[in-house]
Amino acid sequence: MLKKIFRVALKIILILILVIIVSALIYASPMIWNRLSIYPKLEKERKELHAKFKKPTDHIKQTDYKGVLHAHSYWSHDSRGVIKEILPAAKKAKLDFLFLSDHARSKLDTFPRGYKGVYDGLIIEPGTESSTGLMISPMNKVVLDWNLPEDQLIKKVVDSGGLVLYVHTEKPHRWANSDYQAMEIYNIHTDLLDNNDGMVPLVLNAAINGKEYGHWAMREIYDEQTVIMARWDSINKTQRIVGMAASDAHNNQNIRARYNKDGMVEWIGPNADLLATVKPGWKEKLLLSEPDEVGWAYKFEVDTYFLSFNFVNTHVFCDNFSNVNIKDNLVAGHVFIAFENLADAKGFQYFSVDDQNEVNAIMGDSISVRSVHKLKAVSPFPVQFKLVKDGEVIDKIDDVYSYEFDSKNKKGNYRIEARLKFGEEYIPWIYTNPIYIANQP
Ligand SMILES: [Zn+2]
Structure with a gap:
């Protein structure tokens, strides 16, 4: 009888362990999939994108x-x-x-x-x-x-x-x-x-x-x-x-640990809260190693x-x-x-030019509608440029290094959004401040 109860209990425990393992695997499967498929693919695309770098001319002084x-x-x-x-x-x-x-x-x-x-x-x-x-x-x-x-x-x-x-x-x-x-x-x-x-x-x-x-x-x-x-x-x-x-x-x-001067170990948890100050025990012996420059002997960040x-x-x-x-x-x-x-976005520029093609305003500036001829943007990588006027997208062009818009006689606040293509998606990369085209600068 006792043997039978023991056998049933063992079976239940084994099934429970199995259920926990399977549930954990199911729960973690998207993260494991990220590691096996999604992130390597994204990383490959990121490297390919970086290889397309072309240093733009310095238009902005x-x-x-x-x-x-x-x-x-x-x-x-x-x-x-x-x-x-x-x-x-x-x-x-x-x-x-x-x-x-x-x-x-x-x-x-x-x-x-x-x-x-x-x-x-x-x-x-x-x-x-x-x-x-x-x-x-x-x-x-x-x-x-x-x-x-x-x-x-x-x-x-x-x-x-x-x-x-x-x-x-x-x-x-x-x-x-x-x-x-x-x-x-x-x-x-x-x-x-x-x-x-x-x-x-x-x-x-x-x-x-x-x-x-x-x-x-x-x-x-x-x-x-x-x-x-x-x-x-x-x-x-x-x-x-x-x-x-x-x-x-x-x-x-993070979860981190360090030795105090008195030999005690301080465990710091999320939000930099002190979790415990303890005498080094088996846990510390197992997890802690030589402190880094700052003094952390264990860190999961x-x-x-x-x-x-x-x-x-x-x-x-x-x-x-x-x-x-x-x-x-x-x-x-x-x-x-x-x-x-x-x-890396260094090299990206957004500015306006006059009819002699001279830069006369950059993002954040106000400029008179009489003196602005074109809005221009240049990028070190091919992007999707979107021109946003007073909150509305009014122009768009895909996969190019530079963009221009004829802004003669067109008042408004004009800002640029630049997106990078990953897979089939254009992901926001850059948002500029607007150039303000007004009657009076
Ligand atoms: Zn803050």
Whole structure:
């Protein structure tokens, strides 16, 4: 009798184990398929695309510096990022500048703080992010008072040479405020929020594919931000607000461990939360190895700084390489955004010419309808160009390196979207700021 019960119980346990294994395999099958088929194919196409690089002529006199706006370091409660991690990632992503947006630690927010200056050719500018969706780079020595009414604070910062951006533009903002200078038209974190399946499939996919295909795994969160783009276009009909991209890098969707000075091991989990501080046991003996430069003896990382920095960049055409000039040209709208993990966008230009074919305005500029002859764009890779006038696509051409549009006597805000072809699909790669053609510049 006992034997029989034991045999039945064993059978049930074996069946249960089998069911769990099969369910896990079924659950993970799309991620495994990514590894076996989808990502290798995409990667092959990406390499083929990169081989088509042709350096465009420099039409725009200013230099294109690319960087990341809106990123977090150790100064934020939800990041442990230090310069030893940030700098190599930024260099690998070929960034020229990094404007941080660390969460404030108190209502009186003192600047400068954290990192500021030029680090091995990378300009880092400290900034702050409020829970209400403001990013401020004061650029100066200042104490920001978060107790002030928001509009008052914005005006104060802008009047003293600082930069104010609206971030997390999926949330409500005072759009009609006349002082803020730019808004996010793309933010990785915003994009993540509309993924209804949550983090588990993304993390599992990263665990299976992250090492070899990190950028494709990260791109699983991508959706075209049509609502935000439509809002931006509509705001630009009445005021000029620059569109920029946010990485919102935290490097915090990780599990990591390090030794403390007293020999205890600190386990840090997602959102940089402390999971436990323990005496090294069998688990630590098994998992921990020689600490890296920063001190991590174990790490499983999903959203590394490199992957976030390389995902989407803001390109700014500048007169010189300084934090203030980057800020000034950002405010002037001499800006396009690009999804860099598809292809490096340096070389891309959008401008207008007069009847002598001389450049007389670039993205972000206003120009009189009397002096503009043609709008032109050039790309280092073949793209689908779309011309968007006041929010409506009015022209389109596929798979070419350059584009022009006869804009004589045609008022309006004209911006360019450039898409790269992967498979049968054209994927958004670049969004420029508009050239504003008006009666009076
Ligand atoms: Zn943020």
